[in-house]
Amino acid sequence: MVNALSSLEEAEAVVSDIGSAGGQAIAVLADVATREGADRLVARAVETFGRLDCLVNNAAIRRETPFADLDYTEWRQVIGIILDGAFLMAKAAQPVLARSDGGTIINIGGLSAHTGAAHRVHVVTAKAGLIGLTRGLAHDLAGQGTTVNCVVPGMIDTVRGRSAGGTPSHHATGAPLVGRRGQPDEVAALVGYLAGPKARYITGQTIHLNGGAFMP
Secondary structure (H helix, E strand, C coil): CEEECCCHHHHHHHHHHHHHCCCCCCEEECCCCCHHHHHHHHHHHHHHHCCCCEEEECCCCCCCCCHHHCCHHHHHHHHHHHHHHHHHHHHHHHHHHCCCCCCEEEEECCCHHHHCCCCCHHHHHHHHHHHHHHHHHHHHHHHHCCEEEEEEECCECCCCCHHHCCCCHHHHCCCCCCCCCECHHHHHHHHHHHCCHHHCCCCCCEEEECCCCCCC
């Protein structure tokens, strides 16, 4: 399931890439920051594939706004998409994941939640909240066999649209030890491993993928 809020063309491009790699996928427009959107997305997954084994919460906007200029509307929008969205999706998916023999939830965190960043108090707060959500869900869902982890990418060489906040300014001051930025495929590989059968003993963890830019 490839979810987007409004960029259907981009979502369908991802579906095409998945098909070219031998997989099956469909694109669905849904606002995960609403209960209706989250419920509809999970329902479409079950309707299409008959099951749900893995939920990846990666919806986010990362705007840069000085705290003095940050109003409550923008604060709520960022918190609503990143943190409320992850909660609502987990809530909708939980009963279906409980029927899987390898259910997992993977939250995509943010490096700034651990290092801090100027003009991003709303993003830092929301991403830090994902760490708590990950640990809490790991406890609550362990009994049904669902693992929950948080992957924290560092500086990844990818295009960030203006609606998502563009490239963060703090990326200009950081330098990974490995001498390069990460690739999206490297993030996908870690997510794929955590969703697979060899990672069933990993839960409640925050795993950093940043080329040595940050060492907790």
